[in-house]
Amino acid sequence: MTSTITPYEDGPLIIRGDFEMRTPDGTPIEPGRATVALCRCGKSAIKPFxxxxHKAVNFRAGTGRDTPAARGPGV
Structure with a gap:
């Protein structure tokens, strides 16, 4: 299986390609297409999609500015 996952700025994770989705107990989730958008804000009425x-709730994803690499060496 090959796929790509693209986090859209302040939006969903877009998954393209050949992938398989499952619930925590292992039950398959049929995505119905080769490209899906997965919720990151936690407010979607059709989770996990x-x-x-996210637009209505003004969701903001982490910026990565507080990572060790972003803070610089020795910080």
Whole structure:
């Protein structure tokens, strides 16, 4: 299986390609297409899929500015 996962800025994770989705107990989730958008904001009414609610709730993803690499050496 090959796939790509692209985190959209302040939006969903877009998964493209050949992938398999499962619930925590292992039950398969049929995505219904080769490209899906997964919710990151936690507010979607159709989880695990994105329904665009991130825009309405003004979701902001982490910027990565507080990572060790972003802080510089020795910090």
């Amino acid at each position: 994105c329904d665009g609610t």
